[in-house]
Amino acid sequence: xxxxxxxLLLTALTATAAVALAACAPTGADSAPSAGGEIxxxxxxxxxxxxxxxxxxxxxxxxxxxxxxxxxxxxVDGQTLKIDYRDDAGDPDTAVTAAKDLxxxxxxxxxxxxxSGGALAVAEQAAQNEVLFISGPxxxxxxxxxxxxxxxxxRQSAQDVATAGTFLDDLxxxxxxxxxxxxxxxxxxxxxxxxxxxxxGATVQSVLVPEDATEFTPFAQQxxxxxxxxxxxxxxxxxxxxxxxxLSQQGVLEAIPVVTGLGDSPxxxxxxxxSEKIKxxxxxxxxxxxxxxxxxMIQKIEAAGGTPDLFSPDGFxxxxxxxxxxxEGKGDVxxxxxxxxxxxxxxxxxxxxxxxxxxxxxxxxxQAKLVAKDGSFVPELVVxxxxxxxxxxxxxx
Numbered sequence: 001x002x003x004x005x006x007x008l009l010l011t012a013l014t015a016t017a018a019v020a021l022a023a024c025a026p027t028g029a030d031s032a033p034s035a036g037g038e039i040x041x042x043x044x045x046x047x048x049x050x051x052x053x054x055x056x057x058x059x060x061x062x063x064x065x066x067x068x069x070x071x072x073x074x075x076v077d078g079q080t081l082k083i084d085y086r087d088d089a090g091d092p093d094t095a096v097t098a099a100k101d102l103x104x105x106x107x108x109x110x111x112x113x114x115x116s117g118g119a120l121a122v123a124e125q126a127a128q129n130e131v132l133f134i135s136g137p138x139x140x141x142x143x144x145x146x147x148x149x150x151x152x153x154x155r156q157s158a159q160d161v162a163t164a165g166t167f168l169d170d171l172x173x174x175x176x177x178x179x180x181x182x183x184x185x186x187x188x189x190x191x192x193x194x195x196x197x198x199x200x201g202a203t204v205q206s207v208l209v210p211e212d213a214t215e216f217t218p219f220a221q222q223x224x225x226x227x228x229x230x231x232x233x234x235x236x237x238x239x240x241x242x243x244x245x246x247l248s249q250q251g252v253l254e255a256i257p258v259v260t261g262l263g264d265s266p267x268x269x270x271x272x273x274x275s276e277k278i279k280x281x282x283x284x285x286x287x288x289x290x291x292x293x294x295x296x297m298i299q300k301i302e303a304a305g306g307t308p309d310l311f312s313p314d315g316f317x318x319x320x321x322x323x324x325x326x327x328e329g330k331g332d333v334x335x336x337x338x339x340x341x342x343x344x345x346x347x348x349x350x351x352x353x354x355x356x357x358x359x360x361x362x363x364x365x366x367q368a369k370l371v372a373k374d375g376s377f378v379p380e381l382v383v384x385x386x387x388x389x390x391x392x393x394x395x396x397x
Contacts, residue, residue, distance in 0.1 A: 037075075038082045039331050041322065042102035044112035044122060045136060049090035053264065054114040058136045058315040059085070060306035062111070064297055065319025076326045088113060092121040099125040108132060108333050109325070111153075111318050114311070116140035123150040132325065132336050134318050137311040141192075145358035145395025149333070151340055152361050153321055154314035155283050158196060158392035161189075163281040163365040164232050164259045165197045166385050172201030177228040179219070181235060182208035189234035197232075214239065216246035223252050233260040244274040253277035262368050264310035268377045275370045275377050282366040284313050284349060285379040294348040313348040317361070320345055321354070351387070358395035362387045 043062065046055035066074060066081065074081055084102060088095035095118035099110060103125065110126060110133045113119045119138035126133035127147035135143055135152045144156055168174050178193050180186030186208055194204040207222050216239075223231055231252065235243055247253055253274055262280035263270075271278060282288065286298055286308045297316045298308045324343055329336030342356040353362045367382040 037078060038080045039076070039109070039326055040082050040084065040102075040105070040107045041109045041111065042084050042086060042099070042107045044086045044088050044095050044098045044102075044110060044118070046090045046114040046118075047085070047087035049088075051090040051114040053266070054137050054311050055087075056306075057264065057309045057311040058112075058114060058318075060301050060304065061297060061308070061312040061315030062319050063315075064300035064304065064306075065316035066323070067300055068293075068296055068316070069320050069323040076323055077330075079326065079331070081322070081326070088115065088118050090115045090118065092117040094118075096121045096125060103129045103131055108331065109322065109336070110134070111322065112136050113138055116143070119143055120146070123147060126150055130333055132333050132340075134321055134325075134340075136314045136318060141392065144360045144392060148337060151321065151354060151359045153318035154311065155361065155363060155365070156392060157189075157192060159363075159365055159390045160261055160281055160283070161192045161196045161232075162390040162392070163367070163385055164193070164230075165200065165202070166367065166383070166389065167257055167259050167279055167281075168202075168230055171197055174202045174230065175226070175228040176202050176204045176230045176232060177223055177226050178204060178206040178208075179223060179231055179233045179235075180206070180208055181211050181237070183211050185236055186234055189232070193232050209243075211237075214242065216243050217250060220246045220250035220252050223247075224250065224255060228256060231256050231258040233258060235260070240270055241272055244271050244278075248272070248274040248277065262310075262370075262379060265307070268370060268379070271370065271377075276372065278370070279382075280368040280370065280379070282368040282379065284310055284366070285368065286312075287379065288366050288368070288381050289350060289384060291346070291348065291350050293346050297348045313363075317345075317347050317352060320347060353387070355391075355394070360392050360395070362391050365390045 045058055046052050086098035099122045108131045114137045116138040119135040123133055123146050126149040133150045137154050139157045141156050141158050165171055178190045180189050190206045198204045207219055209219050257279055259279045262282040301308045325336035325339050328339035340354050344353040349363045355362055364387045365385045368379045369382055370377040371380050
């Protein structure tokens with residue numbers, strides 16, 4: 001079921017900054033396809049480290065997407081795509097080292113990454129060396145519009161926050177409480193909600209909890225006393241279960257709509273008794289739609305022994321974008337950049353468009369819920385939110 005709400009005026013905001021990294025690779029490498037009918041492509045993402053699960057989802061879907069977009073040939077107009085996979089282990093310095101090595105060998109197309117820090121660092125290398133970079137699951141907002149060579153194949157944080165706002169029919173005059181840890185992550189989410197949803201007329205307050213807190217009843221009571229129309233929860237780490245238990249026991253989940261982001265499938269059982277009381281914003285889950293491209297992606301991933309999950313569309317989209325860029329640009333970087341700007345395609349989440357002005361990826365998002373099934377919890381679609389209603393504000397405006 002689809003609903004149309006008033007279009008949100010968004011102002012993307014992020015707390016993440018890139019570390020300046022000097023390039024040492026040559027910039028004069030031939031940008032045309034190499035002799036022997038091959039085009040070299042570097043994929044830099046997390047195969048190990050704390051984000052390895054996200055990297056696996058991306059890579060499984062990327063390989064499925066290549067098979068889909070090239071009709072199983074692995075080639076574009078007779079040119080074989082030679083893929084060089086590199087593990088950054090979630091570390092920006094490792095990602096930069098891999099990027100420099102690939103660029104030094106003449107690679108003009110880079111893809112990845114699961115880490116926001118890694119994506120920003122590789123984006124800087126792309127700009128300095130004039131190579132195409134299509135980032136993956138990294139959601140940091142500042143990646144959008146960071147330079148002419150950088151694109152993204154997934155959503156960004158501003159789209160998550162905007163989706164949270166769609167749980168209220170009209171934001172003007174509404175009260176929203178951000179419930180988060182008093183860390184850079186929590187503060188960043190608080191700032192984003194104030195900028196994006198506050199910019200639409202909502203009054204945003206926050207309850208920020210010390211990172212070392214283990215008793216959450218007093219903070220749950222603070223939420224109740226504030227009497228907001230919506231609670232936005234941004235939480236990470238080992239205390240998540242105790243936090244959700246406190247919100248449930250204190251009656252917050254019954255009294256006020258509570259919204260948080262739906263993670264990947266291993267997290268579905270982490271909410272305990274609160275599971276069926278929480279409202280979830282979602283980037284993707286496999287049953288979110290019955291789009292034919294989504295069906296094809298799921299079938300190909302499963303046939304290869306993988307499991308479709310949260311970041312599968314990011315990998316699949318990356319492959320579609322890569323094939324289109326190579327087909328239209330013939331390996332020339334400026335031509336490939338031009339080919340991707342404004343590119344609209346059928347992806348796992350339906351019609352997906354690369355915004356020409358800043359390379360944001362405009363895509364639909366989802367409202368979801370968790371329901372008990374066979375001793376566990378599975379997500380179900382509540383509403384598919386149209387892409388234009390959660391599009392981030394244009395970078396630089």
